[in-house]
Amino acid sequence: MSTVQDFSNDIRPTWCPGCGNYGIWNAIKRALVAAELEPRDVMMVTGIGCGSKMPNYMHIPGLNGLYGRTLALATGYKLANHGKKVITVHGDGDGYSMGGNHLMHTVRRNIGIVDIIQDNHVYALTRGQYSPTSRSGWVTRTSPEGTIEKPLNPLAMALTQGATFVARSFGCCRIGGPDRQGAQPSRLCADRRDAGVCFVQ
């Protein structure tokens, strides 16, 4: 029986204080424990970005891939070694912009990957350009007059393309108390049989 400590190492993340990535990081560890998985049962594939550095901060096998190609790499890994719990963690730029194509097809194929998108509506690592999910009118370095584009709706896209598990959570939330905070990520790994894609924004 594993504990949260089994999935932890002693490397401190470079994330800013209060960043939502801390919540996602902890939720993933708790979910893996709840699913009674050991570090060797898991594979984490990430892209490029602040949050994509997550495999460095966990004691699990991980792969920090190319920008936007997270799901393509994870698909290859899953087909080569489908006994492992494959988790992808990447941001909205990686997942919806450069990797939007891969998201659509991974969902359509129903590949057994838990896909967690850290969607902060902005390219934060590169200091604040607008992303596919930025709201219209958002003033950023690349949109000084406010964005003209309408934001993408990733959940609606995933649902219409046949996704078999679609959820949204708030990274650092204490909304509704600690029970609820833990309930959702735990369900991602535990209650669901290991079949098909789990898409979480």
Next chain:
Amino acid sequence: MGYEWYRDNTYQLTDTGHDSNDRMAAIERALEYPGGEGKIPLGIFYQNNDTPSYEEQVPVLEAGPLADQPLRKYPIEKYRELLDELF
């Protein structure tokens, strides 16, 4: 926008009696954000455990993960035949 904003501008789908097995209801909820005027829904929109996964339907994977299968399934001559066909 900080945590307070999200606390005030989100709601849990479980509080509304949303049926996560209903795909059309899930799509309607998904269209609430972005695009709608109201609060942002959080929680499980949709789940369907009956659809087989891709890897469950690949015949060669029935024998177990590829990574655990023997690298050379047939005698080496068999692979030479295939190579000869190509070149």
